[in-house]
Amino acid sequence: MIVGVPREVKADEYRVALTPAGVITLCASGHKVLVEKGAGEGTHISDDEYREAGAEILGVDDVWARADMIVKVKEPQKAEFPRIKPGQLVFTYFHFAAGEDLMHAMVKSKAYCIAYETVELPNRSLPLLTPMSEVAGRLSIQEGAKYLERPMGGRGVLLSGVPGTHPAKVGVIGAGVVGINAVKVAAGFGAIVYVLDVNLDRLRYLDDIFPRNVITLHSNPGTIRQVLQEVDLLIGAVYLTGARAPVLVTKDMLSLMKPGSVIVDVCVDQGGCFETTKPTTHGNPTYVVDGVVHYAVANMPGAVAHTSTYALTNATLPYVLKLADKGLDALREDKALMKGLNVAMGDVTLEAIATQFGYDYVSADRALSGAALA
Secondary structure: OEEEEOOOOOOOOOOOOOOHHHHHHHHHOOOEEEEEOOOOHHHOOOHHHHHHHOOEEEOHHHHHHHOOEEEOOOOOOHHHHHHOOOOOEEEEOOOHHHOHHHHHHHHHHOOEEEEHHHOOOOOOOOOOOHHHHHHHHHHHHHHHHHHOOHHHOOOOOOOOOOOOOOOOEEEEEOOOHHHHHHHHHHHHHOOEEEEEEOOHHHHHHHHHHOOOOEEEEEOOHHHHHHHHHHOOEEEEOOOOOOOOOOOOEOOHHHHHOOOOOEEEEHHHHHOOOEOOOOOEOOOOOEEEEOOEEEEOEOOHHHHHHHHHHHHHHHHHHHHHHHHHHHOHHHHHHOHHHHOOEEEEOOEEOOHHHHHHHOOOEOOHHHHHOOOOOO
């Protein structure tokens, strides 16, 4: 199979979908890899490194036109929509729930759209979302701490405090992969951390493994309102597989927060769990609503592109190789990978987004029943 790796064109996106080690693995299995010129610059991977690994370095038009499968980091942008060919496999983070135009364009393209974020193992874990969730969770505290600084518009609070002062209070809504990684970093700084979730078993587990500066709370409207009044930094870390994130903090509730407090909405890729969330970029990452600083960068892990690129390839490469080896049969044989199929030749195969955008839902099995091996 011919595998194409284009340069990411989303604003301030510095990651690349495949490392030279990934190229070596694919080439050793008899596949051809086309890498767009400059694709690795944001991660400080040179064209020569890709070339030495066995890739062919080409312009953007040739990569898209010749590839049987495109491997990306972020969802296709409007400039890329016309490049997608019918029957082409596109393997990337799609996050369709936050992108109606993207949804319609991918249906129209008649490509096979396989979303990293909905590949799901039998234990319900999300192996291709996990590494970037780990990065985003840890980074959320790093960024939140920065914007709590007074010159950045925040309250001027140091997360750890110093002897004779109170440490900051941090709220984390959601105790999944993003949330637990946010808690790790915030607790390590010495902040007082409230972690909220609806799963009591999960809260019991966190209570066992974290120090006493981490306080577990059942997530409900009353608890959320109480936490809003206390925290200096609030992290949104809720994820529903493939679906829009629930709005848990309304605009009216912002008045409960202290002036100069900071919100980091890691859920922005899925629409955000705060009513006031709107996507931002690394170049212009924050805005203020009712005195509360909002950080809602839609590709947070791109800020630490080197770490993110290698972490992502570690997770995605086995699936990329399986798709390259077997084409659509890889989906038929691997039920976890099959759950990643969101759109297939114009059929919408993820029920949550079919419902959200008014499409007829077609099961992935049915969509692939008459498809030839790609």
